[in-house]
């Protein structure tokens with residue numbers, strides 16, 4: 240779509256990669272709302288900034304992801320810095336102490352939707368990469384992706400495209416200065432119960448799909464009580480969340496019931512193994528189906544559309560991942576980051592929430608870690624904010640981190 244030879248780019252004022260400019264840019268991005276699928280304006284503003292910062296090959300791919308390269312000096316393998324362009328809805332503006340799109344710095348915090356998830360870290364990563372042009376031991380790919388808040392279609396398509404080939408990925412989701420090495424994934428499944436609809440006054444002529452629900456709920460609960468655990472990530476968890484009954488009428492016997500299951504999964508889980516386990520558990524509970532009734536277990540699906548018009552019907556599945564805490568990328572990252580207060584290496588731990596690292600590491604097996612300022616407790620709330628002093632510290636650590644993981648990936 241755009242090969243980076245935009246004649247306007249030459250007229251842009253070059254930007255100095257300083258923390259103050261990064262913070263101002265973060266504030267400006269917060270002022271541009273961008274829900275999942277509506278990231279166009281954020282993307283074009285970011286592209287402009289990457290060009291002004293002197294990144295090479297700056298472009299927006301067909302999915303709407305924004306990509307640029309900070310060219311390194313040596314032949315260390317490329318590292319990729321990644322944040323996402325979308326934010327979650329801001330909700331009722333009157334509930335915010337500071338207006339959600341102000342991007343204001345007040346009382347030592349950058350405020351607003353996206354300040355920590357994730358426009359603040361996005362600006363820091365982008366500027367940190369620019370500060371390493373001609374200095375990093377290898378190329379630093381800056382790739383900020385769409386639709387992360389809806390399961391990561393942007394990252395999925397970026398990695399499938401083969402347009403980037405990083406040896407290591409650093410995700411800018413909040414770690415509060417720690418080094419994060421993984422998280423559980425999430426899958427949404429549906430159990431569809433089918434019968435024959437009829438008038439409630441004549442039950443003999445119908446087959447009530449609700450008749451299967453009790454046994455299916457028992458089967459799901461039993462499966463939920465027998466989940467595997469990971470020593471670092473903890474146990475997987477499975478729970479039934481909603482029931483839709485069709486037709487939805489109090490004097491009609493329903494022929495369709497859809498039970499939704501929310502499953503927080505471990506990195507080893509995939510669609511097929513999840514589906515199999517639910518089917519087995521139901522089969523154990525209902526060895527012989529009553530005549531006229533049936534059930535189906537399937538992944539929940541959603542049709543997603545990027546702002547560039549790409550459509551994909553995708554399973555609601557976000558992979559998990561976990562790096563070995565002794566992996567050279569992890570140990571070198573922890574050493575390079577250090578601690579904001581006190582001596583020693585950074586704390587190494589998993590995230591509690593899911594990120595696009597599930598795609599890069601869980602699916603594509605690229606060593607992936609997370610590092611960013613910000614307390615995850617503020618994410619998706621109307622008190623979202625980023626501590627400026629912590630952000631400045633994180634910004635200063637980024638070049639050390641990138642250099643360390645590039646060297647570790649080269650060995």
Ligand SMILES: [Zn+2]
Pocket residue numbers: 323356357387412
């Ligand atoms: Zn995020």
